[in-house]
Ligand SMILES: NC(=O)C1=CN([C@@H]2O[C@H](COP(=O)(O)OP(=O)(O)OC[C@H]3O[C@@H](n4cnc5c(N)ncnc54)[C@H](OP(=O)(O)O)[C@@H]3O)[C@@H](O)[C@H]2O)C=CC1
């Protein structure tokens with residue numbers, strides 16, 4: 587019965603699992619939330635607001651930062667009414683380094699920094715003005731640098747305070763470029779390079795970086811964006827339905843607490859994350875196993891998506907010859 591081929595086929599995955607168990611880095615860890623200071627940018631609306639609400643409900647001390655003081659007050663009252671917990675608000679623009687430095691100084695040492703602010707306007711690059719392109723890169727990418735530069739020194743100084751986290755809100759279009767998102771996508775892909783490099787720099791400070799990749803999510807920001815979108819952006823993205831901000835917030839917070847580097851938010855997002863994993867760190871040997879085993883087949887699925895998208899583009903241009 588000891589068929590050598592059978593034993594080999596059984597031993598191969600076991601040997602792979604064992605190998606991955608020993609080599610995955612950084613090592614798995616957890617980031618507690620309860621009684622800790624969670625600072626969320628863009629925390630007055632949409633995903634950021636849902637995150638603030640959830641973190642407060644889980645016993646964190648929460649600070650939120652955004653530009654509009656009125657929206658911050660509204661968010662503060664909403665969280666107070668529904669949880670009885672008071673969050674601290676900071677009115678500042680992430681593009682203004684002096685302003686965010688001051689806010690971070692007043693807020694006190696941060697345990698979990700969630701950089702979630704973001705702006706998005708979908709448009710063909712040829713039609714999008716440089717002002718709009720710069721706006722997205724400045725808020726989404728440069729704003730994230732400003733926040734990290736302002737908060738990191740004090741985060742590193744927190745002695746004996748346990749593991750910290752820096753989480754960045756990317757997007758599925760920070761994993762794959764999609765028609766209409768040249769500028770936005772570039773700003774979100776930029777976060778990935780930032781995150782991969784930063785994780786190597788702060789691992790010895792017990793700070794753990796998470797990159798969150800939500801699909802389209804029902805938020806005030808999305809409602810505004812969908813009013814003005816290229817038709818092809820709609821056609822290409824219509825197959826994936828929008829998640830609720832609360833669902834994304836739960837996935838994001840779970841990802842942060844488990845110190846996951848890549849944090850997908852739904853099943854399609856999981857496939858996309860495996861397809862685009864590249865050289866990102868992976869703490870879970872089980873997920874590493876899935877990545878290795880699924881790589882080939884998921885590439886075929888990805889090529890199927892591209893086939894579908896390019897077919898739609900050519901078909902649309904065929905029907906709209908004048909444009
Ligand atoms: N909704 C979606 O479909 C998806 C969103 N995302 C990302 O998730 C994040 C949140 O998006 P969402 O909840 O939809 O956005 P919303 O537009 O609903 O909220 C954006 C938040 O960011 C704040 N903000 C915007 N610009 C600045 C700035 N310059 N300085 C400080 N705060 C700022 C806003 O407040 P104020 O205007 O007062 O400054 C608000 O609190 C973004 O990074 C977005 O790119 C990713 C994938 C999908």
Ligand SMILES: CCCCCCCCCCCCCCCC(=O)[C@@H](N)CO
Pocket residue numbers: 706757758759762764800801802803808811823826854857858861884887888891
């Ligand atoms: C194996 C391969 C699986 C591939 C699945 C690909 C699905 C891609 C759909 C992309 C949808 C874009 C949502 C984010 C938009 C966003 O960030 C908002 N801010 C703007 O709407």
